[in-house]
Amino acid sequence: MATKVITGGLSETKPATPEIQKIVDEVKPQFEEKTKEKYDCFHAVTFRSQTVAGAMYYVKVHLGNDRYAHLKIYEPLPHTNEPVELSDYQIGKSKDDEVN
Incomplete structure (x- = not known):
């Protein structure tokens, strides 16, 4: 049975995909600038998504050792030509904290 996506509703937690890792890689410089730290490890683990005017992603990212961060990433609709934020x-x- 297909999962029904409700506009504005948050999806269930899923394992990160290569597409999610690409989005995470795009915002890594923004994250490093905000945290004033550089990260050798920056791997998406799990994510949830929300359909808005574009997409909102809530991603758990492994920063190395036992360090994790939760990122909220906005991906505008393609025709806007706006960058991921x-x-x-x-x-x-x-590792066990639920991303939300």
């Missing part, structure tokens, strides 16, 4: 983030997360 890091809307918000939370650091100090654990």
Whole structure:
């Protein structure tokens, strides 16, 4: 049975895909600028998505060792030609924290 996506509703948590990793890679410089730190490890683990005027992604990112961050990333609709934007983030997360 297909998962029904409700506009504005948050999807279930899913394993990160190569497409999500690409989006995470695009906002890495924004994240490093905001946290004033460089990250050798920056791997998307899981994500949830929300359909808005574009897409909002809530992504758990492994920063190395036992360090995780939750990123809120906005991807505008393609025709706008706007860049992907890091809307918000939370650091100090654990591997077991639910991304939301």
